[in-house]
């Protein structure tokens with residue numbers, strides 16, 4: 396029998412790519428999403444790409460603990476990948492309580508119920524934002540976390556801690572806090588710290604669907620190229636970097652999705668060296684905003700309307716990963732080139748325009 400993986404927030408950008416890779420690797424997938432920040436476009440795309448019409452979809456909110464219980468009563472879950480969270484940095488500054496309530500409560504409900512249903516392997520989608528402005532580059536998993544600059548970033552740190560503490564506390568499998576059946580079990584956990592996920596599936600059937608004006612760089616670029624936006628503002632060209640613009644580690648979303656499959660396999664095959672593990676998921680190669688814009692223009696044969704604008708408050712100057720640990724322990728490595736990734740982002744934007 397195939398092992399079953401629950402993907403919370405599985406109708407979203409990263410969750411849909413992860414669902415495809417899991418199915419293609421032979422896992423059964425259950426997708427659960429409250430559709431608060433997406434519609435069914437990507438879930439329909441997942442079905443088309445995989446040729447699987449029978450993927451269970453549950454519309455639910457992980458803040459509703461009864462709904463989480465019902466889910467675990469209905470399905471035997473071998474591993475869960477948790478994406479269901481709010482993710483806009485600026486909005487989290489304006490609405491901190493909404494972010495803390497949603498992002499923390501949903502994750503605590505999930506762990507509590509999973510613990511009460513025989514235990515579970517839990518993979519948390521964390522972020523390089525936990526490193527803040529690093530003192531040394533590239534960052535390894537041992538690099539210190541810095542205090543978060545936004546409630547969003549803080550929820551990533553707190554959820555990492557919730558997972559670590561739950562793994563430590565429930566290692567024997569027993570406790571009094573579990574909810575659900577009378578067979579509490581251990582929690583094992585992996586946190587993947589993503590750098591900057593970009594691009595879309597090569598089929599152009601799933602990709603990023605930002606609501607309103609995009610905050611992130613690549614959707615803003617593709618929307619400018621297609622004519623939805625007049626001009627890309629490059630935030631800051633006076634940073635202490637080779638060309639004055641910020642440097643990031645842009646990771647192809649399909650490569651990123653594959654890292655999840657490797658991590659799930661490590662958990663399910665009992666290969667973890669510790670019951671709680673953390674991995675950087677990046678390419679290890681920095682790219683500046685300007686380099687990325689130029690690469691986008693070149694690979695897609697177009698010229699982008701952009702201008703330099705003041706620095707954006709809260710941006711770090713430069714961050715990129717040392718992905719050695721993931722390379723060695725997960726047996727995973729980023730494979731797609733920047734050109735392939737930027738071509739896929741553009742193909743997805745054109746696909747949206749055709750619809």
Ligand code: UD1
Pocket residue numbers: 484522523524545548590591592610611612613615627628629630631641642643684707709710711
């Ligand atoms: C942000 C979040 C990160 C989150 C990620 C999701 C912080 C500090 N950052 O990363 O936690 O995981 O989004 O993808 O919490 N830029 C422009 N013009 C634009 C948009 C962006 O010049 O219109 C620049 C930014 O200044 C930055 C780079 O592009 O240097 C990347 O920005 P963005 O895509 O928003 O990602 P991050 O801020 O790195």
